[in-house]
Amino acid sequence: MGWRLSAKDGEIGKITDIYFDDRSWQIRYFIVETGNWLFGRKVLIAPYAVTGVVAADKLLAVGMNKEQIRNSPDIDTDRPVSRQMEAALFDHYSWPYYGGAGMGYPTTGMVEGASKFANSQSSDGDADIHLRSYSHVSDYMVHNEDGFIGNVFDFVTSDEDWRIPFLIIDTHNWASGDMTYAPTYRISSIDWHTHEVRVGLSTQVLRNSPKYGHQDALSEAFSHDLYKYYPML
Numbered sequence: 001m002g003w004r005l006s007a008k009d010g011e012i013g014k015i016t017d018i019y020f021d022d023r024s025w026q027i028r029y030f031i032v033e034t035g036n037w038l039f040g041r042k043v044l045i046a047p048y049a050v051t052g053v054v055a056a057d058k059l060l061a062v063g064m065n066k067e068q069i070r071n072s073p074d075i076d077t078d079r080p081v082s083r084q085m086e087a088a089l090f091d092h093y094s095w096p097y098y099g100g101a102g103m104g105y106p107t108t109g110m111v112e113g114a115s116k117f118a119n120s121q122s123s124d125g126d127a128d129i130h131l132r133s134y135s136h137v138s139d140y141m142v143h144n145e146d147g148f149i150g151n152v153f154d155f156v157t158s159d160e161d162w163r164i165p166f167l168i169i170d171t172h173n174w175a176s177g178d179m180t181y182a183p184t185y186r187i188s189s190i191d192w193h194t195h196e197v198r199v200g201l202s203t204q205v206l207r208n209s210p211k212y213g214h215q216d217a218l219s220e221a222f223s224h225d226l227y228k229y230y231p232m233l
Helices: 066-070 083-093 114-119 203-207 220-229
Strands: 004-007 010-021 026-034 042-045 050-054 059-062 131-133 141-144 147-156 166-170 179-183 187-191 196-199
Touching: 010 042, 010 066, 147 179, 179 203
Parallel strands: 004 059, 141 196
Antiparallel strands: 004 010, 010 026, 010 131, 026 042, 050 059, 141 147, 147 166, 166 179, 187 196
């Protein structure tokens, strides 16, 4: 959030939100608020477009120019993103559909081809009910079999494959008030209506997990400890 995006011919804006798939925990889009050059219009940029990451400057380079972005399909980011909108966006930029090759687009759990975008209907019309907003899910209540354990505080994101391997949970209801990590593969459900995330981990397991230290990036040693504590399946 707040990272800048730079096109081939200049900066295009800052990330104000992220859409992710709640089945694969894969980032699907960055919501980018453009500056004065595009009258502050918000656009969707897929991770596939990222050609470079400059962490020190909080900058993502993307392989497109401003004219392409200016002429991209106009998508209302305040409304659910439909599959038809996604298909139009992918056609405009010639991005591979989910299931195709490219950074951040593994085949597992993804939709393959424009026809499946258009034909896979949901209870919300043609909106993709598995496409979630970071800003919406942040601060959701987190429950396990023991009851309420805290609130979603932040996500851990990998800039190698654009997955979200961990949630950071604010366990302020515990005496210590520590921040703790929960692997997303142990998330059993996210409920839009109750604003609740359910995790398949006991309170004791979460209590003993490596603790969040407000770092912007995980050190190699801390990452090793975290993955050792939560072996990824």
